[in-house]
Amino acid sequence: MGEKSRETSSPWSSTILLVKITSADGLVGYGEAPTTLMTLPVLESMKEVARVFNGKDFFNVERNVFDFYRNSFYLPVSMEATSALSAFEIASWDLIGKQLGTPVYKLLGGEVNQKMRAYANGWYNDCVSPDDFLKKAKEVVKMGFTAMKFDPFGDNYDSITNDGLENARNIVGTLRSELGDKVDLLIEYHGRFSKIAAIKAGMALEEYHPFFYEEPLHPDLDHDLLDLKNYYRVPIALGERVLNKKIFARFISQKLVDIIQPDLTNSGGILEGKKIAAIADGFGIPVAPHNAFGPIQTAATLNLDTTITNFIIQESFEMFWPDWKKKLVSSGYKLENGYFTLTNEPGVCKVNEDIVEKYQVSGMEPFDDKEPPWVVSGTFKPYRQK
Ligand SMILES: O=C(O)[C@H](O)[C@@H](O)[C@@H](O)[C@H](O)CO
Numbered sequence: 001m002g003e004k005s006r007e008t009s010s011p012w013s014s015t016i017l018l019v020k021i022t023s024a025d026g027l028v029g030y031g032e033a034p035t036t037l038m039t040l041p042v043l044e045s046m047k048e049v050a051r052v053f054n055g056k057d058f059f060n061v062e063r064n065v066f067d068f069y070r071n072s073f074y075l076p077v078s079m080e081a082t083s084a085l086s087a088f089e090i091a092s093w094d095l096i097g098k099q100l101g102t103p104v105y106k107l108l109g110g111e112v113n114q115k116m117r118a119y120a121n122g123w124y125n126d127c128v129s130p131d132d133f134l135k136k137a138k139e140v141v142k143m144g145f146t147a148m149k150f151d152p153f154g155d156n157y158d159s160i161t162n163d164g165l166e167n168a169r170n171i172v173g174t175l176r177s178e179l180g181d182k183v184d185l186l187i188e189y190h191g192r193f194s195k196i197a198a199i200k201a202g203m204a205l206e207e208y209h210p211f212f213y214e215e216p217l218h219p220d221l222d223h224d225l226l227d228l229k230n231y232y233r234v235p236i237a238l239g240e241r242v243l244n245k246k247i248f249a250r251f252i253s254q255k256l257v258d259i260i261q262p263d264l265t266n267s268g269g270i271l272e273g274k275k276i277a278a279i280a281d282g283f284g285i286p287v288a289p290h291n292a293f294g295p296i297q298t299a300a301t302l303n304l305d306t307t308i309t310n311f312i313i314q315e316s317f318e319m320f321w322p323d324w325k326k327k328l329v330s331s332g333y334k335l336e337n338g339y340f341t342l343t344n345e346p347g348v349c350k351v352n353e354d355i356v357e358k359y360q361v362s363g364m365e366p367f368d369d370k371e372p373p374w375v376v377s378g379t380f381k382p383y384r385q386k
């Protein structure tokens, strides 16, 4: 579902992809999957997952997921397959919770965290200069957030120019000096650099003591992360493109990452998320789940966050969503003053079926050959000081 027009915060979030499964008794469960120019491929993969899940007992999440794992030869390297599977897994938990009349977190160990600290993302559309960023960052602080993530690297890709480094320093430096030390600044690299650029950019920003550097390297250069560690004094976070617990186990045990960011919609769902968090906990690594899509993803993720002792912070685009996305879920969780709480809805959350009906579309999100779909809109531009 989505809108024909481009959403302001980001092109990928103008659509979201849902799965709805119905039990033999007529109960309905919803799950969500990522989009980002993958909407139709993931939708196609959902048809394969449906062949495995159809007619199965939805309480047997572990069995059903494992059956798909066994059948899906490319699963560990296929974002389409893991995303499709994750959507069914989340929908299964929604059904289980609804059938039992309990929120999902109560089935996963219960409450550890009553409030989840959020960080804002999606707030800086069309920002290129330090002043652009500052103006919008102040609004984010006014909303009650104590942490915000942003990508200060403009259109630098693979390598970075001296101008690019200076601009990034000015943006991050301005926010640090104007917002003070109480606001956490999370630096998003969007996995766009090769090693030398990642080292230069990381060293240039460390004096502003960022909370973390996210995906500083192209995701397929993960073996170079160890080299970055020789230069960085800022923790490295990643995980939004890591597809299951076994792959997380490798990143964590090889000490390639300091904070993990599993995305429940592409790493196997809620129960796999619990296992990933447990693996991380065994190594003293905190969890900051990725959450860039819609409210079902958010509700599923918060159900996990509530139950884990190594939760650190939760991503949120929520305040910058279009109206239809804000109304899609009528209860399940709240975001107030920079913190999430659950509202103890049975299952994952309560989906507003009228909105689903009204905003159904087919096809892909908009595409712009000047700006990759993974950036926040209007930011893939150079900034030159006069
Ligand atoms: O961390 C994040 O939120 C992501 O990197 C986000 O910024 C996007 O790139 C999006 O996830 C693309 O699908």
Ligand SMILES: [Mg+2]
Residues within 6 Å of the ligand: 188, 190, 214, 215, 240
């Ligand atoms: Mg990211």
